[in-house]
Amino acid sequence: MTFSIVARCELTGQFGVAISSSSPAVAARCAWARAGIGAVATQNVTNPALGPRMLGALEKGASAAEAVATARQGDDFPNYRQLLAVDVHGGTAIHSGSNALGTWTSAVGHQCVAAGNLLANDGVPKVMIDSFEATSGTLGDRLIAALRAAVDAGGEAGPVRSAGLLIVDKQTWPYAELRIDWLDDGCPIAAVARAWDVYRPQAEDYVTRALNPLAAPSYGVPGDE
Template sequence: MTFSILAIDGNGAVGMAVTSSSPAVAARCIHLRAGVGGAASQNVTDPRLGVELLDALETGIGARAALDGVVRKRQLIEYRQLTALGLNGESATFSGAETLGVHHDRTGSGVVAAGNMLSGTEVIDALIEAFESSTGELEERLLSALAAGLEAGGEAGPVHSAGLAVVRTVPWRETDLRVDWSEKPIAELRELLKVWLPQRDDYVARGLNPAAAPSYGVPGDE
């Protein structure tokens, strides 16, 4: 049903890329907080768990303790698949006993990935290995990893939605791109990123100081 990758760049950014056979997967599964880290809540998704994981990470207890605390106090946790990642690179995973189909999770250096209803466990290995061998902006690396997972077999069936988000120093998502229903969501997400990435920093500047920010470069903008 879903596979995702959550990673840091070592310079304060944390981001996540996710894809699924269900619609609008990014709306439910991506949880990021600037200066804190990230979390994924997937499988039979409860978005509240992502928020709880970020709240726990913000206390400074670390990814493993944060995830263990959320798992211990939640009913129906056996239906959930969770990942957590702090800005220090510590990560943790949980796949409940009712996680759907072939499922797998894996941690790496500043990266964690998980998936369910997969064509095979090698999909998650491909995500981690593609990220660790990649270069460039965090957004580009996350999307390359997601594409590698699809190339390795992806889900047991076709994927139809995908999303990519990254936070850095400001308290909003500097990048937040979604393809909510498509026959080729990852390819379309890549096209969106090509349009977005050259403009990303300008939109942050406009939010912080409109008077000193770059022009919009659209008709009527002087």
Template sequence: MTFSLAGRCARTGMLGAVVTTSSIAVGSRCQHAAAGIGAALTQHMTDPRLGPLALDLLRRGYSAENVIKALVGATPRSDWRQLAVIDAYGRTAAFSGASNKPEVAEAHGKDCVALGNIVRSKDVPFAMVRAFEAEPGQPLAARLIAALKAGDDAGGEFKPLVSTALVVADKQAFPYVDLRVDSAADPIATLARLWQEYEPVADLYVTRAIDPDSAISPP
């Protein structure tokens, strides 16, 4: 009952992930990203420990494919897990265990990988990939949200969506964007609105951290 996408912006090198589900507070469990390293998704009977572990393995030089193999091999009951990884070069890998409930699908595209489980159609992740690839000149956050909307339009979940989350990593150890909707009637629309509000000040908050003397507060 979750669909998600991890992606990379070839123009800026930013990495990020977006996810939505019919359970509360999905952002505390499923999406992970690190600047210059990659992004990871972990869902379906989610083990939140696997996201940071995936990023650590990428940091150590593992390929995306070998990261997934290592996670599956080291995880008890990996048959319950659905996982995806993208590295800093846009290479992807994914895994859907045998105990994942249908419909279950994975889709790989240029600089992106999408997952879906307990969704209405296997086309959900493929629709997300198509939307992500459609406008490569747009900010990564906007492309990730567009992918989420496309997944919902392609069938989405059987239950009403409740929560969604977006994370984007740029050059710093902290996220460039980290937005979460924990409980809402239309979480994707709410996330899109939050990004519209945050986009004008995103660079400012980075400047405040690394060069506070030059930071100008928003009106």
């Protein structure tokens, strides 16, 4: 019921996850990242506990493959899970259990990995990787491009209803966390992409406001001078 991409930016060291699903609030349950550590996704029949478990392993120095193995070994139903990870060195790993739903597959690129289940066709993850690697710009731009490419390639077997973009940089909090938890009409990926277009020029300002309000630019809201 989900397709996603997990990636590391080689230039900035940022980590990110972009994800979409026919299920509600997919990013809230499935996308996880920690600055300087890595990014992971847990999907299909989702166990959200596996996200922090993989990040915890990465923080202790595990590779992406070792983190995924740790999550599998600590789960009672690994055959129902689809797990993705990228580590601080750009290493990637993927696990798709034998009970993954519908048409499911994955693809691996340079410091990025994509996977999906209940897909319209088995070419969707490869298209996501190709689009991510062919797109210039910020990590967010590239992740959004991958989601758009997935939809253009068929996406899920049914309509998607939720989507999200999660990026971490140098701070303990997300650099960007944009979500559409449910959309009856229209495309949640297009809505997240629009939110990213608005947020991207302001992202660094929000970091400055947190670290040093005295150096912060105008907030740009009514009443602010």
